[in-house]
Amino acid sequence: MKCVYWFRRDLRTYDNKGLYEASQECDVIYPLVVIDKNIMEREDTSPRRAFFFLQAVNSLREKIPITVKGGDPIDEVPRFVNNLGAEAVYFNRDYGYYASKRDAEVCKRVNCVSFKDHVLVEKGELPLYKVFTPYYKKWLEIPKEKPYPEPDGKFEGRGNPVPEKEDYTVPCATEECARERVMMEDKGSTMLSPFLKVGLISERYVYWNTKSDRVKRQLCWRDFYIQLYTSNYDYLSKGMRKEIKYDNDPRLIEAWKNGETGFPIIDAAMRELNDTGWMDNRLRLLVSFILTKVMLVDWRVGALHFMKNLLDGEFVINTANWQWSAGVGVDTKPLRRYNLVKQSKIYDPQGIYIKKWVDELEGVPPEYIHEPQKMPMAVQEKIGVRIGEDYPYPVIDLNKGYEEFVRRYKSLREKDSYDLII
Ligand SMILES: Cc1cc2nc3c(=O)[nH]c(=O)nc-3n(C[C@H](O)[C@H](O)[C@H](O)COP(=O)(O)OP(=O)(O)OC[C@H]3O[C@@H](n4cnc5c(N)ncnc54)[C@H](O)[C@@H]3O)c2cc1C
Numbered sequence: 001m002k003c004v005y006w007f008r009r010d011l012r013t014y015d016n017k018g019l020y021e022a023s024q025e026c027d028v029i030y031p032l033v034v035i036d037k038n039i040m041e042r043e044d045t046s047p048r049r050a051f052f053f054l055q056a057v058n059s060l061r062e063k064i065p066i067t068v069k070g071g072d073p074i075d076e077v078p079r080f081v082n083n084l085g086a087e088a089v090y091f092n093r094d095y096g097y098y099a100s101k102r103d104a105e106v107c108k109r110v111n112c113v114s115f116k117d118h119v120l121v122e123k124g125e126l127p128l129y130k131v132f133t134p135y136y137k138k139w140l141e142i143p144k145e146k147p148y149p150e151p152d153g154k155f156e157g158r159g160n161p162v163p164e165k166e167d168y169t170v171p172c173a174t175e176e177c178a179r180e181r182v183m184m185e186d187k188g189s190t191m192l193s194p195f196l197k198v199g200l201i202s203e204r205y206v207y208w209n210t211k212s213d214r215v216k217r218q219l220c221w222r223d224f225y226i227q228l229y230t231s232n233y234d235y236l237s238k239g240m241r242k243e244i245k246y247d248n249d250p251r252l253i254e255a256w257k258n259g260e261t262g263f264p265i266i267d268a269a270m271r272e273l274n275d276t277g278w279m280d281n282r283l284r285l286l287v288s289f290i291l292t293k294v295m296l297v298d299w300r301v302g303a304l305h306f307m308k309n310l311l312d313g314e315f316v317i318n319t320a321n322w323q324w325s326a327g328v329g330v331d332t333k334p335l336r337r338y339n340l341v342k343q344s345k346i347y348d349p350q351g352i353y354i355k356k357w358v359d360e361l362e363g364v365p366p367e368y369i370h371e372p373q374k375m376p377m378a379v380q381e382k383i384g385v386r387i388g389e390d391y392p393y394p395v396i397d398l399n400k401g402y403e404e405f406v407r408r409y410k411s412l413r414e415k416d417s418y419d420l421i422i
Helices: 017-025 047-061 073-084 097-109 132-141 175-182 193-198 203-209 213-229 250-258 264-276 281-294 299-309 315-326 340-347 352-357 377-383 398-411
Strands: 002-007 028-036 067-071 088-092 112-115
Touching: 002 017, 002 073, 017 028, 017 088, 017 112, 028 047, 028 073, 047 193, 067 073, 073 088, 073 097, 097 112, 132 213, 175 193, 175 203, 203 213, 213 315, 250 264, 250 281, 250 299, 264 281, 264 299, 264 340, 264 352, 281 299, 281 315, 281 340, 281 398, 299 315
Parallel strands: 002 028, 002 088, 028 067, 088 112
Antiparallel strands: none
16 A cells, blocks of 8 residues: 655654654555645744744655645645555644644545644543643543654655755754754753754653653643643633733833843843743743733733744744743643842852853853942942943833733632633
């Protein structure tokens, strides 16, 4: 039997369930990648993320002969299948709104055989939970599949090059680099998310090879959000709790986006994001807190900026996390507050990270690096950094901003009820 294997966000040969199953069931397999114009041209597609994806396709091409096409998969996939006279297209399931609709259309036109690969536990295997911890307990009990071996089928294809794209600095986009990362947890971060995003590595592989229970728990967050937010696509556009009236002050939004807020840890994080596409989870929590619960900006503004820049930007996961941060998602403490200075001192005690990204603050002594506006004039003069000229004063009062958030939040409710409205 002739089959097409359609790679989407599973750009690997090792431990790729759909590819492995195709290799067992088909006599010859024609691997296909469609550079999906609907995704590439979307407002929230980051060029850097697109480049990383294309690099990953390139690394896959070195392993098997893929045919690379560009266009709309709804047309391209059936055409490819029919031209070859293949009997079916095999792929791993994707759960996002666009992907589900796209796949349903393709499968109206050709025979499809699909597999669970993108998550460890998929929709339907557990009841729907809106709170993480009970889900996590049940998730741990579900037997997890073991990684699948390299496929041993016969592959044929054009092996044509991927389209050129602007050059960016991105991590090495190969399966081998992805697997190396599993053992390289640093400061509570593996930096696996960009690899999981394009499928250079599977959750299965990470689950069975990590030594860290923390990482397993984080993987569960991924499954949890994917299951919950794709159970009803409305959740992706509406908050799960009543939302406050936002101010959306353009001056504050610009300062936040550009890393010019006068809060060094926020500015460093935003500049790192803008320059590299990366930001650590703790910093994501802080910058999203400031934007939504202090500046009173709609979480969608932040979520879009993240999607336009993040190397690991995943629409469902990003949306769920932004809602969580804004107090309109599944956080059981929607009024959660961070002490910015304290967090900054924990994350970056000496200000090394801050100075890497906010070079205006290069000469600032560590005791002032988290609140440079408190530097006495004499120190400012000595080091040649004038707050208000070389680096801004804080653009907003943290306490007043947060108190206003709480006031608006509570005024939406008759009593202190923070129940989910979904
Ligand atoms: C406002 C905001 C936006 C975010 N947007 C994204 C996004 O677009 N894409 C994305 O992958 N993650 C997103 N996250 C979650 C988290 O920040 C990243 O997954 C994490 O920083 C990636 O680093 P890591 O690979 O070192 O994670 P690790 O801590 O090493 O965790 C291992 C893996 O678990 C998963 N994971 C970890 N934390 C979360 C989480 N909170 N939610 C879901 N999965 C998680 C990721 O796949 C991650 O690679 C966001 C978090 C916040 C607060």
